[in-house]
Amino acid sequence: MPGDRLTDEDRRHIAAGLAEGLGFAEIGRRLGRPASTVMREVTRNGGPDDYAAQRAQEATRQRARRHRQAKSPAPPVGDSSHGRDPQAVRNLTESFATLLEQQGMPRMTARVLACLYVTDSGTLTAAELVQRLRVSPASISQTVSFLEQQGLIRRERAPGGRRERYVIDDGLWVRSTLAAMHMNDALVAASQHAAETLVAETPAGARFGAAAEFLLLVNAALRQVMEQWQQNQADRDAGRQS
Incomplete structure (x- = not known):
């Protein structure tokens, strides 16, 4: 299908088409793919004169592997107060977030909720959540807005302070x-x-x-x-x- 990723077989057909001297449009027509898809595939993998199906397939696997590694979330910062083992706190936070996720909660929502829930104060700023979860501020902003709409957390601002804090309590x-x-x-x-x-x-x-x-x-x-x-x-x- 045009929206699916290219397969190893698709790449062999592309290599064969290039060997025949076919253009991108004709190769795409035979594969049922847009010509632009074929053009991007060939251009990023050596061009028409140096395209090899196996090499292109391996390069795609490597790019996908690097992308997954770049997207893998870092473990949340552990809390060492009260003599706690930071690693044990990290493990607890991750396992609790996974449990919430298994119950149907979106992954980022589960991570933010778990991160707040394991703190003694039950309150963190957006910057603290970003640091603990090592995600973008935009991700935190969207997630806390959703949690607030669901009544699961609330916002507070200390008198005279500028930073908002997100609060979770026993009434969750x-x-x-x-x-x-x-x-x-x-x-x-x-x-x-x-x-x-x-x-x-x-x-x-x-x-x-x-x-x-x-x-x-x-x-x-x-x-x-x-x-x-x-x-x-x-x-x-x-x-x-x-």
């Missing part, structure tokens, strides 16, 4: 769970409507009805968990004050 999972409950409520309403529209006794209607019933049970359980959590928090606060 509470807010995340509340957001999930709101989404479940919307899905319940949509599923109930679908069941009525499709007729509950039909296979499709029954499918939506079962989904609504399940999600109602999930939210009921989550509400009990939230109530228990709030009670536990109140008991802890009372214990600190006594």
Whole structure:
């Protein structure tokens, strides 16, 4: 396909076409590729008089390898406070970010969230995130904007200070769970409507009805968990004050 990368076989066809004296347009037509693709491939690999399929294939592999190495993220900076082992903190941050990523979170979002979560203060500036994760300021800016929109972090600015700090707190999972409950409520309403529209006794209607019933049970359980959590928090606060 025109949008796919050239294969070893494609490169052999290009070399054969050049040996026949064919132009880029004709070679591209035979391959089903744009002439510009053939021209770039030949130009970057020795030109029409010195193009070799095997050498071009190996050069492409080397370029791809260098690109992957350049893009590989550096490990985050470890926190050595409280006598911690910086490498152990780095490993923890990476494994926690990987876990979040496996749950469906975008990679950069997971890395920023994990980096904030392992700090004692729960707060870092954009510059500190750039230093710890060794990524561009633009990547941090886009990611923290997304996290803020999701209610997972908030921005703070110290009185008289110019730098904003990004803050994560103990309410992260509470807010995340509340957001999930709101989404479940919307899905319940949509599923109930679908069941009525499709007729509950039909296979499709029954499918939506079962989904609504399940999600109602999930939210009921989550509400009990939230109530228990709030009670536990109140008991802890009372214990600190006594």
